[in-house]
Amino acid sequence: MTQLSDIHADRLVLEAVGAVFSASTTGLDAGSQTRVAVAFSGGVDSAVLLDAAVRVAGPARCLALHVHHGLSPHADQWLAHCENFARERGIAFAAQRVEVPRDAGVSIEAAARDARYRALDALCAQHGVATLWLAQHADDQAETVLLQLLRGAGLPGLAAMAPEHLPSGASVTRVRPFLHLLRAQLVQVAQARGLSWIEDESNADTRYARNALRHDVLPALGVTFPGFRDALARTAAHAASAQRLLDALARIDLDAAAREDGAALAHDVLLAFDDERALNLLRYWMRLRGLPAASTARLSDALRQLREVGAAHNLRVDHAGHALRSYDGQIYWEAGDSTEAADETALAPRPVSQMKWQGESIWRLPQWRGTFVFVDATADDPFALPASVLAAAPLIARSRSGGERMRVSAQGPGRTLKNLFQEQRVPAWKRDVPLLFVGDTLLFVPLLGVNRGAWEPASSTSGTTATAAERYLRIEWREDLTIA
Structure with missing residues (x-):
């Protein structure tokens, strides 16, 4: 038999979801067909959110997204449950498996959270969805504020979770419709609606700080301070307001200092x-x-x-x-x-590499974590050189030894690499690049270009002269991509 309290809790849930759908800041007016994505772990909170979103907006405007962490032996069962839950309601479903790194000094909770958000953002981008809904509620907010207080966090930490937030550098807005609702109210709705959900066994492990607060601290607080959730929510709101003022000041200062x-x-x-x-x-x-x-x-x-x-x-x-x-x-x-190296005086010489060039388009140098690329060009390209120059003698890649000079223009004087780097405002720590020689003659320096003294007739050095029908090439230095 449905209780009045069940009806009240259900109305609060639907009002919260409806308010977000109709809010102008989300860009989801009543006639819009824009979809929202719901982060769907399969737990009671996200089950209630997904169910309510479908009841308010219809299944066509909802997308359920699930992240498979692989941390639990039941992870495959959770994935199947979530997919079935969505299919029964006609909701589009997508999932992504992630590997949670076990880096020293980083908690498994933090690593899993970061991996989850990266996967959710990627799934949103893949499906063209700009809004991600999360089912965090008032109890989650209270736990977050307390954790940040205990860690001695500053204002950004105390501000905890915002009802709507576009993280820096992200393209997906995160929306939390339930931040003013209690977990008990969501459980009440789930039971009244006959929803099925999963229980993550790790939520009972009080070795994790958040779980310890949830099971041991918050119940005790509730006895003596029954309104602590509202009080902590106000603390988060005050911190967020103060942080906005600090950010406004920082933007003014950045305008003055940025280059x-x-x-x-x-x-x-x-x-x-x-x-x-x-x-x-x-x-x-x-x-x-x-x-x-x-x-x-x-x-x-x-x-x-x-x-x-x-x-x-x-x-x-x-x-x-x-x-x-x-x-x-x-x-x-x-x-x-x-x-x-922090500066060029600390640079250690790299092993010397040598190649007899016979038309190759690339020359990979593992010790430098990069590749020389030889690209076809025209004679009027100011950065091109005759192919005959490359074939005149073995190509040698080595570190700077000091005192090297090059001529960067046809009629210009020879100048030291140090002076050229300084003129181009290349920081000292970027100057650890391989010098490309043809025989004993410096030919190319990354970030500076080709040495015209290697072949231009105007040079006093014994360079190679190009013929009229010469093939021309441009040399490029491409560093290996670094995966952060």
Whole structure:
């Protein structure tokens, strides 16, 4: 027999879903046929959300997305359950399997969450869906705020989960219709509707921090502070409001400090701010660059070093597979770790490679993690050279030894590579590139181009002269792709 409380809980669920569908910020007006994707784990929360979305908007406007983590021995059964649940209601269904990395120092919870969101975003892009619905509720929000408080998190952490949010660098908006509803209300609706759902056995494992809060702490809080969920939700809202103001200030500061479309900051502008404002700008800039948040201690140490070294070129602060570098009055984040040289004085010579060129289009150099590519070109291409030059003697790829010179224009003088790199504003740590020689003559330098002195008649060196019907080629250096 249906209870009045069941009817009330069901009405709250449908109102929450209907409000999101009709909200102008989602772009889903009543006559729109735009679809939304529902992250469907098969648990009670997502089952209620998917069921309600279908009742409000119809199955044609819903897409159920499931991520198979493989962490549980029951993962295959969960996938089958979710697919059957969607099929019974005429809902389109898609799933993706992921491998959760077990990196040292990273919790399995965090790794699984990151893998799940990456998979969900990819599935949304694959199916042309711009809005992803998540079934997190008021209990989840309370747990998140408490966890962040216990970790000593700043405002972004305390702001917890937003009802609607477009993550930096993402194209999929995440919407949470149930943030004001209790898990007990969702369970009540699921039981009244006769929905089936799965129970993840890992949710009972109190070795995980969130589970410990859920099973041991929140029930005790509820006895003495029955309104704690609302209070923590208000804390999250206050933190989100304060963070928006800090972001607005950071955007003003970024407009003043940004160089190269935001890829770099002006060293002097950043350091003109006091520490709190500079740290706020660094955090905001890192989010825009898609970098994971750094601890206050790490960022404070980076700022201290920036103040101490001034405009020195050899600064390196490692973070999450990237390095904060300072060069020529500008500050960059670049991919790389501490195994890479911080400046050109620290570069170790690479093994020398040699090849007799016979028309090859590529020359792979594993020790340099890259490839020379020889592309057909025309004689008027300023970066092309005669093919006969390549065949005149063995090609040799080696490290810089110091003092090398080249002529970058037909009538120009020979200049040192160091001066040319400085003129082109190439940072010192990018100058570790293979020099391509033909015999004993320098022929090509990545980032600088071809040495005209290797064959131009105007050169005083003993280069090779091209004939009128010569085939011309352009040399390119292509570094291997780095998978982050």
